[in-house]
Amino acid sequence: MKKYKMTIGYEGEKYRGWQRLKNSDLTIQGKIEGVLSKHFGENNEIQGSGRTDAGVHAACQIADFTTEKAVDCDALMFTMNKFLPEDIAIYSIEPVDIRFHSRFSAVEKTYQYRIWKASYPPVFQRRLVYVYEGKKLEVLKMKKASKTFIGTHDFRAFSSDKTKKSTVRNLKSITFEETDEEIIINLTADGFLYNMVRIIVGTLIEVGNGSRPDTEIEALFEDKVRMKAGFTAPAGGLCLMNVKY
């Protein structure tokens, strides 16, 4: 039995997210498992570094699978890219130690959120950005507020998670890039809760457009009440950029 690690990219627009569903063909995991299983004539399952929601993209998702069959990595990559839909690509396949686990071995993830602020629509990036049409965003305010999130906190208020598991995470950095057309926010943490990036971004947008004072954020960490935090920014602006092991 050998284990292989795949690096994967996808445009999430058409999919119900990463995770395989019983009654839908429209998941990234389902598509990749389908092609793998057909190739090997087995029932191959893959383990991703984490789920991405419906509509979320990935420039670099990691997943692994095991098989007892002989694997020519280059040939397999060629076959998979041939049979996968055009919005999913396999960037690399390589053998890894059998103890490697795409999810549990991950020590850090980076997501990017793209906010389109120009007064005209994004012709070429339209599937990859959130078209923001509200009041002008003050990026300086957003930057200042973002500092409150940095560090190890209980992010319960910034998550749609309803499990009883720990909601403590270490958010290592939030950086901003601004162009004439976009505000781009990069977030790196040891892990993210369900909807965490999108709720943090939603909260930062509310600070940026003046509808929420940045002084309120500290209290959210104490209250731990999801409803008091910002809106969940749309999935289409979000992209998983990197997973570190």
Add this chain to the structure above:
Amino acid sequence: MKKYKMTIGYEGEKYRGWQRLKNSDLTIQGKIEGVLSKHFGENNEIQGSGRTDAGVHAACQIADFTTEKAVDCDALMFTMNKFLPEDIAIYSIEPVDIRFHSRFSAVEKTYQYRIWKASYPPVFQRRLVYVYEGKKLEVLKMKKASKTFIGTHDFRAFSSDKTKKSTVRNLKSITFEETDEEIIINLTADGFLYNMVRIIVGTLIEVGNGSRPDTEIEALFEDKVRMKAGFTAPAGGLCLMNVKY
């Protein structure tokens, strides 16, 4: 009667090209004229800087129109972007001198051609690149061959034009950018003939993959025979980048 200049971007994939057709709604010119005419309650025609073929994109196309109606440029831009399809955007509208002519006043155009060479498919750029799957391209050879095209020549062999008009053009520069995934070719000229960029790129690709000696190109300028030049590179890799006045 006042004249207005528009800067326009579009993803050409779904369209039969720039130029209005009698029996198809699927042209960029047709779409824009439709929205303008509805807005003004007139029969507005627009004049583009030139046609782009079916499937060709534009990051910066210029067109003008005249009207006797009062025009609030910002409001008109907002309305047009609201009613145009999401793959066409108006970047700006400004009043110009009545003698301005989008086509005849243009002194220089720049096109970009993107060749995808990576061994995996282009998930995020798939509508904007030509996925090249042939023998490895040697960019140094292509660069060397490109120098033969620079200057004022009769480009008849590199055009699908069948008119009797002059096919002499001044090709001012061809520059290359190379990334791990792409070879990008930028071409600037005082004007381009029908299919000229795509045939030059096709010829350069044939030089790059070794199927055509670069020493043959000089003779093509003398022979002036379209069939002897390279293939017409696919429309999807081509984008109009700039028009200079």
